Amino acid sequence: MSWAKCVRGVMLDISGVLKNGDIAIPGSIEAVKRLRDAGVVVRFVTNETQLTCRMLCEKLIRIGFQLTENEIFSPAPVMVKLLKERKLRPMLLVHPRALPQFEGIDQSNPNCVVVGDATDVFTYEKLNDAFRLLMEQKRASLFSLGRGRYYKEVDGLCMDVGGFTAALEYASGVHAEVVGKPEKTFFATALSDMALSKSEVLMIGDDIVSDVGGAQEFGIRGVLVRTGKFIAEKDENHPLVKPDAIVDDLAQGVDVIISQRMD
Known part of the structure; x- marks a missing residue:
């Protein structure tokens, strides 16, 4: 073949x-x-x-x-390198287990949003906080760690990060840069x-x-x-x-x- x-x-x-x-x-x-x-x-x-x-x-x-x-x-190490190169301060909408990869990154007064597969962390409150940052900050950037629609777990299909990223894009008008x-x-x-x-x-x-x-x-x-x-x-x-x-x-x-x- x-x-x-x-x-x-x-x-x-x-x-x-x-x-x-x-x-x-x-x-x-x-x-x-x-x-x-x-x-x-x-x-x-x-x-x-x-x-x-x-x-x-x-x-x-x-x-x-x-x-x-x-x-x-995987996307996170690439994202960390990009944040350092561009001197960006992220609001991290990621799974708690992924947070150690972002140690040492300044997260005060964030000027960008990084979205990963946060599963249960994808609450309305967290998404709305990210939306508000994108709307209120001039030239705020939105990053998505991949753009998958869904993935498979043992108990069935699960919604992936792409849908949540799309919601933020639609609401804020900010186009996401995909890393992954x-x-x-x-x-x-x-x-x-x-x-x-x-x-x-x-x-x-x-x-x-x-x-x-x-x-x-x-x-x-x-x-x-x-x-x-x-x-x-x-x-x-x-x-x-x-x-x-x-x-x-x-x-x-x-x-x-x-x-x-x-x-």
Whole structure:
């Protein structure tokens, strides 16, 4: 299969590809190991913002995966770097577990809003505070850590950060700058760390827009899995994004990649 030829590196989404909630998707642990054993460079490219990279790494290790923290690329560290470079003071609408990543960032008299997957913290009061800042501050900036519409947990689909960001955009008229997938610069950071060319790398994810569409816009192949939040009637005939391939799960995708390397 042409989509799997000359693959030397794979970017993997985490939620919906490796795991649902705290449960590894069947075959995914072995699939990651098989990629590494075959000499494929693996990076974990995620819009996860409920946990720090260290927490996420520890969680994945607990359920059976082998990885290191520096192999995980998530939006928060990129956001912290951007805040420092632009000398911005954020109002953080993020999950409490994510707050340690923003230690050392001046949050007094905020002049921007940063929105992550805050789950239960997304109260009307908190959203309205963010709205008021955007309306009252001149040239206030709005940042969204990803733009996903929903994701899959063990008990079902969950609304993601994109809907809350859209509400703030609509109410305030301020357009959000996205940090994370599907932005090209986010994929570029992971690719640079892999030290490979775009033609040698593909992305495997369960989000037709952020994972597959974002990868393709960046210039690498995008493969969609039928696990996680995949919905056949919505994703297989998406009006804008056409995956390079659709596979049942990560294990099947890895089977094809490894078979192509052996030919």
